[in-house]
Amino acid sequence: MMSDWHADEALLARYAADELDDARAYSVEAHLMACPTCRNVLAPMADTSRIDAMWAEVADRVDAPSVGVVERGLLRLGVKGYAARLLAATPSLRLSWLAAEALVLGFAVLAANSASGRPEADAVTLIFLMTAAFLPVVGIAVAFGPGVDPVYEIGVSAPMRSYRLLLLRATAVLATSLCFTFVASLALPRLDWTAAAWLLPSLGLSLGTMALATYVRPLHAAIAVGFAWILITVAAAFAPSDPLAVFRVGGQVASLLIVTVSTWVLAHRRGTFEEEIFV
Amino acid sequence: MSMPTVEVVGIEKSFLRTRALNGVTFDASAGITGLLGPNGAGKTTLLRMMATVLAPDSGDLRLLGWDPRKADERLAIRRRLGYMPQEPGFHRQFTAFEFVDYVAILKEMTERRGRHDEVRRVLSLVGLESQASKKIKNLSGGMRRRVAFAQALLGDPDLLVLDEPTAGLDPEQRLRFREIVSERSADRTVILSTHQTEDVAALCPRVVVMLDGKALFDGTPKDLADVARGRVWMATERAATAHLSWRTADGGHRNIGDAPAEADLVEPTVEDGYLLLVGNRAFEEEAA
Numbered sequence: 293m294m295s296d297w298h299a300d301e302a303l304l305a306r307y308a309a310d311e312l313d314d315a316r317a318y319s320v321e322a323h324l325m326a327c328p329t330c331r332n333v334l335a336p337m338a339d340t341s342r343i344d345a346m347w348a349e350v351a352d353r354v355d356a357p358s359v360g361v362v363e364r365g366l367l368r369l370g371v372k373g374y375a376a377r378l379l380a381a382t383p384s385l386r387l388s389w390l391a392a393e394a395l396v397l398g399f400a401v402l403a404a405n406s407a408s409g410r411p412e413a414d415a416v417t418l419i420f421l422m423t424a425a426f427l428p429v430v431g432i433a434v435a436f437g438p439g440v441d442p443v444y445e446i447g448v449s450a451p452m453r454s455y456r457l458l459l460l461r462a463t464a465v466l467a468t469s470l471c472f473t474f475v476a477s478l479a480l481p482r483l484d485w486t487a488a489a490w491l492l493p494s495l496g497l498s499l500g501t502m503a504l505a506t507y508v509r510p511l512h513a514a515i516a517v518g519f520a521w522i523l524i525t526v527a528a529a530f531a532p533s534d535p536l537a538v539f540r541v542g543g544q545v546a547s548l549l550i551v552t553v554s555t556w557v558l559a560h561r562r563g564t565f566e567e568e569i570f571v
Numbered sequence: 572m573s574m575p576t577v578e579v580v581g582i583e584k585s586f587l588r589t590r591a592l593n594g595v596t597f598d599a600s601a602g603i604t605g606l607l608g609p610n611g612a613g614k615t616t617l618l619r620m621m622a623t624v625l626a627p628d629s630g631d632l633r634l635l636g637w638d639p640r641k642a643d644e645r646l647a648i649r650r651r652l653g654y655m656p657q658e659p660g661f662h663r664q665f666t667a668f669e670f671v672d673y674v675a676i677l678k679e680m681t682e683r684r685g686r687h688d689e690v691r692r693v694l695s696l697v698g699l700e701s702q703a704s705k706k707i708k709n710l711s712g713g714m715r716r717r718v719a720f721a722q723a724l725l726g727d728p729d730l731l732v733l734d735e736p737t738a739g740l741d742p743e744q745r746l747r748f749r750e751i752v753s754e755r756s757a758d759r760t761v762i763l764s765t766h767q768t769e770d771v772a773a774l775c776p777r778v779v780v781m782l783d784g785k786a787l788f789d790g791t792p793k794d795l796a797d798v799a800r801g802r803v804w805m806a807t808e809r810a811a812t813a814h815l816s817w818r819t820a821d822g823g824h825r826n827i828g829d830a831p832a833e834a835d836l837v838e839p840t841v842e843d844g845y846l847l848l849v850g851n852r853a854f855e856e857e858a859a
Contacts, residue, residue, distance in 0.1 A: 352684050360664065373683050374676045381662045381673055442660025443674070446722065449622040450677035451649040457677075563642060567626070 299323060299330050308337040361387060375460060382461045383440060384431035385468065393427060393469065397476040400424070408481035414535050417486055421539050422525050424473040424490035426518060428498045431465035433514030440511060454565040458502065458510075466498055489539035496547035497521055499554035506561035574636075575600045576730065576760040577621060582630035583784075584616055591616040593784030594630070603756045605775035606764040607845055613784040614764040615657050618734045621762055622654040635730055635760075650679070653728035657735050657764075659719035663708040667699055667718050670707055674722040693721040696751055698744075712739045720748065724755075731755065733763040737770050749774050768842040771795075778841075780848055788848055792841045799839035799847045803827055806834035814850050 299307075299320055306312050307320045324330055359367070359376075362385055366376035379385055400420040407416035434440045436458045441447065448454060470491070477487040497517055504513035529535045537543065575598035584592040592613045606614045619625040620632055623639045635651055637644035661670055671690045680686040694700050697717040707715060716739050723731060731752070737745050745767075752761055753774060765771060771778050772792045780788035780795065788795060805823050809816040810831025819825050826834065827847050 349684065352687050359669070374681045374686075377669065377673050377676055380669075381665070386664070443662060443670075444660070445619075445622075445624055445656050446654060446659065446674060447677050448624050449649060449652060449654040450674065451646055451679050452677045566642060566645070 297323075298327065298333075301333060304330065304334045305337055308334060308339070378457060378460060379464050381441075381443070382435045382464065384435045384465050385461075389431070389434075390468065390472075393431070393472055396423060396427065397472055401476050401479045405479070405481050413481075415529065417480075417482075418525065418529055418535055420476075420480070421486065421490045421493075421536070422522070424476070425493040425497055426521055427473065428466045428469040428494055429501050429514050429517055429521075431469055432462045432498055432501055433511050435461040435465050435510075437505070437510035439509070448566075455562040458505075458565060462498065462502060466495075470494070486536070486539070489536075489544075492544050492547040492551070493539065496550035496554070499558065500550050503554035503557035503561075506557060506564045576635050577604075577762060578631070578633040579617070580631040582617070582620065582627045582632060584613075584620070584625070584628050591784055592627070595781065595784060595786050596630075597779050597786045597789050599760055599762060599777065601756070601758050601760055602777065603752060603761040603763065603775045604777045604779060605771040606762065606779050606781055607766075607768065607771055608764075608781035608787075609849055612781040614781055615734055616784075617781070618732050618762065618764055619656075621730070621732045622652065622656075623648055624654075648730070651729040653723035653725065653731045655719050655723040655733045655736055657738075659715075659722075661707045661715060661718070664706065666704050666706050667694060667710065667714075667721075668703040670718060671722050671725065675725050678725055680726070689725060693724045694718075696724060697721045698747060713741060713744060716740060717744065720751075724751070727755070727759075729759050731759060731761040731763075733761065735765060736763055737765060737767055745770070768840070768845050772841040780845060782849055795844040795848070796839045796841050798844035799827060801836065802829070802847060803837050803839045803843045804831055804834035805837050806831050810834065815846050 303312075303320065307317060310317075312320065324334065360380055363376045363380035366379055367373065371379065383389060400423050403416050404413075404420050407413045436444075436454075438444045447457065473490060473494070477490075480487050501510070501513045501517045504516060507513075508516070525538050528538045531537060534540065577599040579598065580596050581594045582592050582596070583590070583594055595613065595617060606617070608614050616625065620627055620639075621634060623634070623645050626640065632639060634648045637648050639645045639648055662673065665673060668690060671694060672686065675686045675690055680689060691700065691703070694703050697720050699714065699717055699721065702710065702714060707718065710718065716736070720733070720736055723733065733752075736752075737748055740748060749770070752763070755761065763770075763775075776791060778788070778790065778792055778795055779786050788798070804810065804813075804826045805819075806826055807823060808831075809818075809824050810826040810828070812831055813826035813828040815827045816824050825837075827843055827850070830836075
């Protein structure tokens with residue numbers, strides 16, 4: 293019921309300015325709930341910018357279309373909204389790609405387990421290690437660049453550095469592949485040094501591909517690196533002494549060297565990603 | 572006349588053995604400049620250069636007063652540029668909203684709410700606000716082109732480079748497109764390529780006709796129509812003396828070229844001027 297009593301303007305002004313203590317503020321609020329006259333007096337005094345901002349935030353959340361599965365997953369992992377959207381457009385982070393990757397690793401692990409204790413065990417282990425080390429390279433090759441990114445041309449004409457986009461996507465692809473391969477390694481019949489021997493070569497091949505991509509298209513760089521990798525590992529496999537030589541100390545040191553040199557090349561030639569050589 | 576915002580001087584570009592641009596020269600300032608020309612004339616190559624996607628082999632190019640060959644100046648251009656390629660690619664699993672939002676992020680709009688407001692603004696401009704939640708793969712070809720146009724409008728750029736923007740749009744959408752572009756052309760530079768002479772006549776105060784990698788004509792649409800003045804005739808039949816002739820809807824023949832017998836001289840259109848210009852050149856090359 294409306295009362296005949298009304299709050300004076302000075303009191304309402306102090307309420308609007310948040311200057312009243314809690315008890316008096318609650319009393320004024322209780323009165324305002326029942327008194328349209330006082331609400332009208334208060335209205336021009338109130339700073340609505342905060343309410344407007346909150347309303348705009350609510351409207352934005354409600355209006356924005358729901359995001360896809362990959363993007364939702366990235367957001368849950370704490371990835372920032374804009375970075376999640378850039379990553380969601382990465383072909384090699386789509387569910388179909390991740391499923392294919394898991395399938396390839398699954399077959400390699402299955403083969404390694406089937407061959408366990410037989411003469412061909414080393415050859416099958418070699419295939420697993422070759423595949424595990426090379427998988428991120430394939431992912432990086434289809435993550436960025438002309439021919440694989442349909443929005444590449446619009447992206448090049450935009451101010452965001454292509455180098456930054458490449459690094460963001462390559463890091464996500466590499467992290468995903470490494471996680472998958474790590475899990476697959478745990479299912480190998482022998483949990484000795486071979487279970488982790490793919491890690492350094494994998495980093496070397498990935499960074500080597502990115503460094504080479506400062507000279508040629510990323511896809512071409514991946515093909516070249518892949519060809520060289522298969523050639524070296526297969527040649528080493530036919531060596532009578534040790535088919536897994538590429539993954540032992542010598543190979544690991546060489547991989548570390550490639551990681552170092554490639555990082556240096558990438559840092560010094562990153563400007564080439566902003567130029568036209570890839571178009 | 573205002574200072575030129577686009578300066579193209581003697582630009583040359585070859586792809587293997589094909590010479591796409593052969594010393595093209597022209598400039599443009601605030602307003603709409605239309606590039607007309609047949610397929611292979613070099614329009615798309617030139618527009619890709621203006622979008623800082625491609626570098627010339629030789630010649631000088633300045634955009635908004637900057638040199639796109641220098642990294643820092645190229646970045647400054649890209650911050651004020653909107654580009655719609657001839658065949659825009661899409662992440663087809665994205666919705667229209669997500670796609671334009673994705674490009675907005677590439678345009679350095681990282682603050683979410685402001686970016687979303689801008690995405691809604693450009694989608695609304697092209698009449699796609701009700702389709703914002705639809706996946707790109709479920710949109711028609713015309714709608715996809717409008718999505719591509721919307722992303723070019725993000726941030727209200729000073730230089731708008733549009734390659735065949737009206738291809739695939741229905742007449743109503745083309746009118747809407749003309750409205751949007753003309754509204755933005757007062758103090759901004761719009762360069763668009765098209766095959767549609769009616770777009771040029773309706774929209775562009777300035778037209779450059781390109782052929783074989785060169786600017787063959789540079790003037791107003793009226794100047795282009797005047798190229799055919801005194802050479803367009805309506806007759807009952809195809810004239811042997813005409814360079815070009817076609818049957819019109821009322822059953823007569825529109826002949827472009829020397830006067831046929833018993834024909835009426837008619838007012839030339841932009842299309843007549845363009846066809847005569849490009850057609851003549853083709854005939855000259857054949858004779859050579």
